[in-house]
Amino acid sequence: MKSYSKFLILPLAALMFSCAKEDELSVKKAELDELKTQASELRVSIETLEKEISALDPEFGKLNRKSVLISTTTPKKEVFQHFVEVTGAVLSKKNVNISGEVSGRIQEITAVEGMRVSKGDILAVIDAESIQRNIEELEKQLELAVIVFEKQERLWKQQIGTEIQYLETKNRKESLEKSMAGLKTQLSRTKVRAPFNGTVETVNVRLGELVQPGTPMFQFVGESDLFIESDVSERYVGIVNRGDSVVVSFPSINKTLKTKVSAIGAIINPNNRTFKVEVVLPNLEYVKPNMISVMKIKDYENKNAITVPNYLILQDSKGDYIFVVENGLSKKKYITRGKVYQEITEVLEGLDGSEILVDKGFREIGDNFSVNIAQ
Known part of the structure; x- marks a missing residue:
């Protein structure tokens, strides 16, 4: 019986110990929750009192405000350039x-689309049988006219015959010679030749087709006299001028070059309110007509500009401002913007270039905030 009691007492003791431990844990948790509630209420009371005191005593607010960790930068004194960016297409003055x-x-058609040819190369041949027959017939007439003229000339030199007879034979011979020259010119034109070095873009005729004078046979593009044409907004009238520097890039071939504006349009297109701008191109093997290009035309330059990144500039009801650091405090510095190009803003007034600007952390501060500069 005694041994059985021992086995019963041990579990009961363990159970009682466990219950006591849980009661102690519950008490501590309840106590922690109560302290957290009190701390939260105290924080709210402290913040409220600080705001009320700061409103009555600004110096108190400055001294009790926490420092904000920031990084800094400085304005740049540099050459600032602004460009007008437009899209253009490569054209050729020899696209005929x-x-x-x-x-x-x-x-006969010797040319095929895409063929590069030199000046004078034969592109096609037109049947010249009728012209050739006329030449053969005229050659016989001319041969007789020459013989008659030579005999009449000898007689005239011997004072035999009349001057009229001499002049008539001479006129007939010369008339036939001119007709022969005309037929030979027509014969040469039966061979269609390339007018200059270039590429056959399209072939518009077929073998055996009947053509007349003026019938388009080939679209032909020359390799030289390339230029870029673009439409520029009318608000740049008087700003973009002939001779302005231009940076041209070709996205499809990843090439860039510098050139100049060669011509400015004289009228405004009423449909899109733009005017034409032409930019001359050097002879480049990799540039083809109708290729898309991006032109950056320099329309403004300030050699002694003060510039800052765009993202540092903020606005309020008074205007544009930027935060600077003075005596450990952040200060609003109102500025006058100039032109903006590629995330950089020209500052016309408000900065002299010696200021320390708030960089990272500028959105977490205000005027007269205590700041700590990260090293």
């Missing part, structure tokens, strides 16, 4: 349609 100059059927 080559037409036939004589009538006839296409006998």
Whole structure:
């Protein structure tokens, strides 16, 4: 019986110890919650009192305000340039349609689309059979006219015959010679040739097709005299001028070059309120007509500018301002903006370049905040 009692007492003791431990933990948790509530109420009371005292005594507010950790930067004194960025297309002053100059059927086409040819190369041949027959017939007439003229000339030198007979034979010979020259010119025009070095863009005729003078046969683009044409907003009239420096980039081939404005349009397009600007291009193998380009035309330059990053400039009811550090405090410094280009703003008034500007942390401060500069 005694041994059985021992086994019963041990579990009961463990249970009682466990209950006591849980009661103690509950008491501590309740006590912690009560202290947290009191601390929260005290913080609210403290903040309220600080605000009320600061309103009555500004110096108290400055002394009791916590320092904000910030980083700093300085304004830059540099050459500031502003560019007008527009999109343009490469064009050629030698983008022409080559037409036939004589009538006839296409006998041969030697050119294919995309072919690069030199000046004088044959692109197509028009049937010249009728012209050739006329030349052969005229050659016989001319041969006889020359013989008659030579005999008449010898007689005239011997004072035989009349001057009229001599002049008539001479006129007939010269008339036939001119006709022969005209037929040979027509014969040469049956061979359609490249007018300059370039590329055959399109072929508009087929073998055996009948063409007339003026019939477009080929679209031909020259390799030289390339330029870029772009539409620029009318608000830049008088700002963008002939001779202005231009940086041209070609996104498709990742190439960039410098050139100048070569021509300015004289009228405003009423549909989109723009005017034409042309930029001359050097002969470049990798640049092709109709290629898209981005032009940056310099329209403004200040060699002694003070500049700051755009993101540092804030606004209020008084205007634009930037935070500077003076005697451990942040101060609002009102400025006058100039031009803006690529996230950089030109400052016309308000800064002299010697200020220490608040960089990181500028959104967490206000006027007269105590600041701590990160090292």
